[in-house]
Amino acid sequence: MEFLVPFRHPWVLLGLLLPAALLIWIWSGRGQRLFLPFDHGRATRGRVLSTLLRSAESLPALILTLVVLLLAGPQRWDEPQAKKVLTNIEFCVDVSGSMTASFGPGNRYDASMVAINDFLNFREGDAFGLTFFGNSVLHWVPLTTDVSAFRCAPPFMRPGNIPSWFGGTEIGKALQACRKVLTTREEGDRMIILISDGFSSDLNGNRGDEIVRDLIADNVTVYGVHVAGGSIPAPIVDITSKTGGAVFSPGDVEGLAYVFQRIDEMQETRIEKTSSEAIDDYGPWTLAAMALLAGTLLASFGLRYTPW
Template sequence: MAPRPSVRRTRQRFGAADRVPAAVECPRAGGPVVTFEYPYALFLLAVPVLLLAWVWLREGRRVALPVDHGPPGRGTGWWVAVSCAESLLPLALAVAVLLCAGPRRLGEPIDKRKLTNIEICVDVSGSMNNPFGRATRYDGAMEAVTAFTSYRQGDAFGLTFFGNEVLHWCPLTTDVSAINCATPFMRPGQLPPWFGGTLIAKALRACKAELIKRPEGDRMIVLITDGDSQDFANGADAEVAEELKAEGITVFAVVIGNDRQFQNPIIRNGSVQTVTARTGGESFEAGDPNALATVFKRIDEMRRAETDKQIASTLDDFRPFCIAGLVLTGLAGFASFGLRYTPW
């Protein structure tokens, strides 16, 4: 068999335009810009580039094919196929270098919710044990509080009970499980006698002391009561309102029940209205459980949670490079079964 003529190829010269740039970032088509945490590692890309140049530019390789009864071909097709197969591992090495450089990308900007510190102040005087729908006023109030905390996920809630004295049941926290579990422990019928009255001014000042411990976020008090306060006389309501306003605390009041002695709006919630009006809040009346649930939804709508635009964080972007490396390595493994030089 006649020897196969060698295939000569013209050696290409690399100019300045053909050099591999040590770029720190490279945009992906239709995607975010990819940056590298260790850009100096990109200089190692010269190694796979030199290997690729050696695969395609070296001379002297011949493929001996048994050809009978005909002239031998030039073998250009086989040369291209084998060279492509031999280029897979250098390309996989280039992907490994990119992985070592630490590819990163900017994630989607996430709106961060502005924290609102909400102190829920619940009256547990004896009258809160009166019927209210199918349950008591206290039970209806606590059920509405539980629903309200679910509307405002992400805010910090605290729970305070008051009568003649004040008890901080739960500090300000975003975990509202303690608030949701408090109902059976503070029923008005099982409390000591010193919780029998209604001192709203004292309770509001105690709530203020808790809220001012939090320097960040808005401050709000949700007052739930069913009667007139015994310590709002002689302008004490206006005095408390100014104290709360000075600390940036907004008060919303929910007056529940329909006692005849409080049917007169001035007697029923006039002092509470003074506090809510001066602090930028509002006072509501709820004569039945359905109205109570509506009131809390109304409060949520009036003080919608605000959000701040956050700068997008930098995320690792290994996934596309790992997939490319696995594909190249797999193809190189399959190609080694047939597309390789065998010296006969």
């Protein structure tokens, strides 16, 4: 059955029985006989001429064979292609009031959004999503490979423009919400980049361990960017390290840009080989049919039976 795989319509190959029958009839028959009166003549059997004539008569049957093969849709196996494995990246950005603190020429929020937009250029072809959080969570940009919405997001979600119920910081709630977004994508790797500047009360006790278990179960890697002075909260360090990521604490705008470059380097792009696919392959069969047709036309000038 592997022989039938390279044809789109293998059932058409049953038509090969007709040219096969014609070839059997041509080569098994005794041929056409013409008796001529030659006095005292000794006629040879003419085996060479008979073979040439039968070969010429076989050309139309061979053309019919190629016509059947063309109607069956000849195909060939394409070479396997290298394909980049998509990474689904969800940005989880803190918009609590403390994100308005000075950071470089602007504030922490503005610096974070600029760094995010620059990071998009490093990971061309990946899918990105954007989630803002405080005490509540807002999925601003769904996972998409079209990053134009990211460029327009900063003015709308500045901490000074948001409602009061976004004023706090609940990182645990935000991570769980981002995890649920990522699990909707069955294809590709999953990564969360958490950008915050504060401590989250909803990570106290065993809550952080529960979140880690959920993230690991869904193959989600978490990277953290702590855009504030002082030490990084221990729960954030624990979550990022156990999920295979890391947490960084840049001291200025240049350090923030470097952090995103480091994240890009740590989360390497994976390449996988795709399985080969069957593609149309009419060329060789068409050329063979044209060659046989030309041979038939040439043979018709002389290699044929005549009744005289």
